[in-house]
Structure formats: C-alpha cells, structure tokens
Amino acid sequence: MSANLLEIDGLSVSYGKVHAVREVSMRVPVGKIVTVIGPNGAGKTTLLMAIMGLLPGKGEIVFDGHACHRAEPQRRVEMGMGLVTEKRDLFGSMSVEDNLVLGSFRNRREGKAARLRELERVYGLFPRLKERRSQLAQTLSGGERQMLALGRALMAKPRLLLLDEPSLGLAPRIVREVLHAVAQLRDAGISVLLIEQNARAALQTADEGYVLELGEVVLRGPTSQLLHDPMVESTYMGMLKE
Template identity: 65%
Template sequence: MAAKLLEVQGLRVAYDKIEAVTGVDLAVGQGQIVTVIGPNGAGKTTLLSAIMGVLPSSGRIVFDGKPREHAEIEEMVAAGMNLVPEKRELFSEMTVEDNLMLGAFDRYRRGLRDHDGTLAEVYELFPRLRERRGQLSGTLSGGERQMLAVGRALMAKPKLLMLDEPSLGLAPRIVREVFHIVARLRDMGVSILLIEQNARAALQVADYAYVLETGAVTLEGPAAQVAQDPRVVEVYLGLGHGAAAQAPA
C-alpha cells in the first residue's frame, strides 16, 4: 500500500446517546482513491464530517503524519484536506468565478498568491466552468454545480479531497463524466476519499474500498476484490440499481 496520507483508528461519533459511527478504522494512501459504500443511514456522511472536524468525535485521526483529532475545520483545510459536501453549498447569487476564488481564500489569507495559476488549472479540468465563469452559480445545471463544487475545493490545492455522494441526482452520462474527472484527479496526485451510493461506479474507479453498515465497517479490501464479494454483488451491484448505477466507460 502507498504511504498513508490519512489514518483513522477507532473513530466514534454519537448523537446524544446514539452512536452513528462505531469504532471505524480507515486509511487513504498517497495518490489513492478510497471509497466507502453503504446504504442510506449507514453513517457515511457522518464519517466524513468527523474526519473534517465538522462533528466532534473520539478516536485517532492522523493526517499527513500529524495527529489531528479535535482539529478545527480551518486547521484541516490549512493542512491540505478539503470536503465537497453532498449539498455542494455554493453561493447561488455569486458568479462561477467568484465561487471558485472563495476556495482559494485560506491560501490567500496565509500569504500565498498562486490563485491565478490554480484557477487556470481548474478551468483546464472543467472547460464548461470557463465558459460559464460570469454566470450566477444558481443558474447552473446539476452536473455543472457538482463540477463547480469540486473546482472550488481544488482551489485550496488539497492533498486529500473528500467527496460526499458526487453522483447524487445526476444523469448517467454526467455521472460517467464526474467519475472520469475523479480518476484524472488521482493521476494529478490528489488523494481521494469517496463516499458513494453508486457502488458500481465507485468500485470501478477506486483502488481500495470499505463497506459501511450501521456505523461499522463490515468489509474492506482492494476495490476489485470487494466488487467480487457475493454479498456486495447481491446487495449493492444487483439489478435493482438500474441504469443509474452504470459505471464510467
């Protein structure tokens, strides 16, 4: 396995007295795509939020060689971690380019003035955003909004990009495009932790996979191996997933 960029040990998250994440161990290697699949309500979003510092948790989080448990969101962003939430959380009354520039705010605040070069890289990755750079983000299609959310996160030049359900609500053709971009980001050296209900697409693009059910990891291994597990095939890759589950070509 590649050198570990993120290592999570015994992570627990509770809402009042109910544990939503129960002792999860997880790792992401340098330059890897690691996916976490599982049903609705399994604790996938809670897991990402806890790693990012959005939710309080117990356990051990080591990122880029340093313990980070109890770290604030700003500290994690400065360390090189970024999260694209399921709801995307764009500023709909701002232009595409202004939304992107907000992603570089933390680096700018720390005296780094490389945002113009990073913006050019994002526009190369997402030509459609360049075409719509003066358009209000609230007028974009669902696929374009997802591209903008990812592009904004990339403006922070993250070492680890965490994606929460990037294919949610998108047409199959756009899903394929999004996953092609995810694979390209790995080729560019960005490590990715991918939360997905579209198990077929996630397992095809990932290097390593975890199955999360009722807050606990029930299966893990190389993604190709997990995709062959009879239970995963039956529960997550069965015919019931239909056309929307088609993976990138």
C-alpha cells in the same frame, strides 16, 4: 514518510445514545481514491464530518503523520484537507469564476499570480467551467454545479479531498462524467476519500473500498475484489446500480 496520507483508528461518533459510527479504522494512501459505500443510514456522511472535525468523535485521526483528532476544522483545512458536501454550497448569484476565487481565500497571501495559476489548473480539469466562467452559478446544470463545487475546493490546494455523494441527484451519464473528473484528481496527485451510495460507479472509480453497515466496517479491500464479491454484488449492485 508514511504511504498513507490519512490514517483512522477506532473512530466512533454518537448522537446521544445512538452510535452512528462504531470503531471504524481505515487508510487513505497517498495519491489513491478510497471509497466508502453502504446504504442510507450506514453512517457514511457522519464518518466524513468527523474526519473533517465538524462532528465530535472518539478515536485517532492522523493526517500526513500528524495527529489531528483534536484540531478544529479550519486547522484541518490548513493541513491540507478539503470537503465537498452533498449540498455543494455554491453562491448562486455569483459567477462561476467568483465562486472559484472564493475557494482560494486560504491562499490569499500568495498573490494574484498564484490565484490565476490555480484558476487555470481548475479550468484545465474542468474545461466546461472555463466556458461558463461568467455565468451565474444558479444557471448551471446539476453536473456543472458539482464540477464547480469540486473546482472551488481545489482552489485551496488540498492534498486530500473528502467527497460526500458527488453523484447525488445526477443522471447516469453525468455521474460517469463527474466520477471521471474525480479520477483526474488522483492523476493530478490528490488523494480522495469518496463517500458514495452508488456502489457500482464508486467501485469502478476508486482503488480501495470499505463497506459500511450500521456504522461498522463489514468489508474492505481492493475495488477489483469488492466488485466481484458475492455479498457486495447481491446487496449493492442491484440496489445501487447506475
């Protein structure tokens, strides 16, 4: 079995004549967090949407050894991909627990006992959600809403979680809390592709990183190296610090 859960080779995405992503190649190893950092307009979200099949792209996408660049988004979910968008897309008038249960729809055939086990697993990762299980989602704080979005995605039992700007709009203290929760997902055996504008927080959380500028990968490597790279420090650490 390959050490990489996700392998991308030469992925390009265009909006008409605008090339948003250009010949991007990257790897997400099994059980690791890989982050993609870069400024607004770099193509980070476009890259994530193409990986999930929500935008058409050219190139190769291999998940768990299986080519999936022509697969529909639903098929990619069935293969084990999960997506949390920056909008979080919660049902505000439903309770925390009902939002979570909706996330297990793909596994509905496994029965109630299996769903309850997944609920308890999510509550173990996010105890605050258990405390607020009966609360309406619209009454949660920003950090709690992000945890709920993560928890709902986990209810589908993904092997790879694609996260788009989980720190967006959150205070620095809450950013640390949310990214600590992301690190716990890795500890639970889930691979993560983390799209982030907050470079410092992302590199402190992930194992490997890619720097995207104008749709192209301009730098890659272990996050321990990228954190001290002069270009990353001068360009991103001041602009995107916590």
